[in-house]
Amino acid sequence: MMLVTVSLASVNSVLLLILLLLYGKIVIKSRATYAVGLMIFALLLLAQNLLSVFAFVAMEPLFTAGALPLLSGISALELGGLVVLLRITL
Numbered sequence: 063m064m065l066v067t068v069s070l071a072s073v074n075s076v077l078l079l080i081l082l083l084l085y086g087k088i089v090i091k092s093r094a095t096y097a098v099g100l101m102i103f104a105l106l107l108l109a110q111n112l113l114s115v116f117a118f119v120a121m122e123p124l125f126t127a128g129a130l131p132l133l134s135g136i137s138a139l140e141l142g143g144l145v146v147l148l149r150i151t152l
Contacts, residue, residue: 064122064130070137071115077144078108084151111140 082104088097118125118133125133 064118064125067130067134067137068115068118070134070141071111071118074137074140074144075108075111075115077141077148078104078111081144081148081151082108084148 082101085097085101085104088094089101114137
């Protein structure tokens with residue numbers, strides 16, 4: 063189950079990198095401050111996801127079996143939100 067959680071958080075990180083690049087292109091083309099804010103948001107969320115992946119792997123023995131479905135659920139919900147955000151951005 064930890065593999066699922068780490069995989070979802072890793073996919074989220076890839077999606078955030080894509081969003082970061084897309085927002086960067088928008089900033090370069092339009093100089094829109096809103097896109098700069100979105101870049102900062104994506105960067106902070108990416109940092110959180112990378113830290114989560116590290117924590118999930120490093121502290122795997124400390125997580126109980128009951129916590130793993132909740133962690134996977136959080137990552138899955140975030141994935142859903144990122145897919146919608148990416149779809150809107152494209």
